[in-house]
Amino acid sequence: MDIVTRSDGRRGVEVHGFDPVAATVDDLARLRQHLYHDKIVVLRAQTLAPEQFIALGREFGTPAAYYEPMYHHPEHELIFVSSNRQSEIGQVGVPKTGAFWHSDYQFMPDPFAVTLFYPQRLPSESRGTYFIDMAVAYERLSPRLRDAIEGTYCRHSARRYVKIRPSDVYRPLEDVIAEVERKTPAQRQPTVLTHPVTGERILYVAEAFTYEIEDASGNPLPKSLIDELLSESGQLDPTFEHPNIFLQGYEPGDLVMWDNRTLIHRALHNPTGEPAESFRVTVHDEHPLSAEVYA
Template identity: 50%
Template sequence: MAVEITPAQNGNMGSAVTGFTVAGATAEDYAALRQAVYRDRIIVLKDQQDITPEEFVELGRHFGTIVPYYEETYHHPDHPEIFVSSNLSADGRPLGVPRTGRFWHADYMFAQEPLSVTVFAQKILPPGRRGTYFIDMVKAFRDLPESLKQEARVTRASHSVRRFFKIRPGDVFRPLGDLIREVEKISPPAVHNTVVTHPVTGEEILYVSEGFTDHLIGAERDSLLRDLLEASGQLDETFTDPHIVLHTYEPGEIVIWDNRALVHCALHATDPSAPVMSHRVTTVDGHPFDANPTPAGRGAGTGSAK
């Protein structure tokens, strides 16, 4: 069966991919998948129930250089390239970290070199709905009033992991100040343009998130960041903003998305005790993260917004 990519209809985001296997895919197939990720933001590989961890890692390598998560508590026990989110244990030790990602973010937004592509598999589905909310930040930027676009273009954004860093078992009883200093040393805040230019598509991306962006540099008013988050839908606690799209998982799916262009937020199962597990690999794709990193007029400092 040949690999077939079927884009969503009526302007919706994403494509469905059928006929794919890691063992049978050709270089041309992978090139088409990469093109679809950049074009459609999300691709969903169907019928991947039998993929092994080794094959999952191999799949990720076709989308760039895999970057393992910097905290080992999230690593797969046999394949550190795989980030594990689960509420399960093996041999008395947790398998990964439970209930991750319940806030708007792009993966590794707080890194000096943010990630390009995310490959995600829901390995154990809990009862009821389990999914991921997405916002296309290219469209979100395109929909901004012109005045907000101009304000955003001349600022830079500072991103930090400190708000959602999960306490590790060994951190119990440690002084909070020591832990904060360690987190900031291991993963210091990173500064990127508020508006990033996609190196493949040339599109402008509003690169801010409710979870990781703590302030804007060069902004002439403190309210600009909140205005951008609100306009993109990230402050809508009802998740009904028209920019928000929900993907609910079906057994055997692997979802691959453009981590530059999208922010996402996990929809967890209602029952936190229900068994659940997901695997993820993340990559840098070999392109510059931002095709226009230092355009004239953007703030160059690292201080706080006015």
């Protein structure tokens, strides 16, 4: 196994010659360290069956099935499928997922720690994911904004981007909205997390899910404060040229893992309609979302 730190301006590390069957305890420990400290780990030239993909996820934590079954792989519920592919049994997974800035499960009580992303079919163009390192975003905030958010909390909800399920057809919209609010009530998290492994301070705000900021007593603060944070971090830049934004491209056989606490991401969708399909396994690790005291 050869781990290469990128030197061409791209983020993270590339791993060549990784075999999940032959990987030692030390190999996996090295990958975990790189995952937390370098944020992105790209395993090149992988050919994993779904069972092997899930097994690899278990080396980084406890995989969890997405809460909506329509995203599940037809034979493996722990695999989330984004796909525009039709099979003999109908639509496989859900097309055009994640076209907004977010962290996986940010709207749930226990957000995921690590995301493993494994493309299965790639279009000829526009294949990749945009990322923003929110620890870097926090470091780049002005002293005024840092002071303004110290000790504050944000509320996160999925309500803006919930997709209509086949079972929702012909249901009153009011009933659908009420079910969304019941199944995924808004969650309150610190505006600034402390990474439990690296100790980095992370701005935990995302365009897709963050809708309110409040002080420690629960008093709402101006919405303009969220807008400033989103703008400063790069999430409101429609050109994707903000210095905080970087693009992770994909080649056949790539398996990409990232630190879901620190990185937010946004899918790059292909406009051609070519067949595209990706598998995702998301895991909880043994650490809390945030820790003020860390090793």
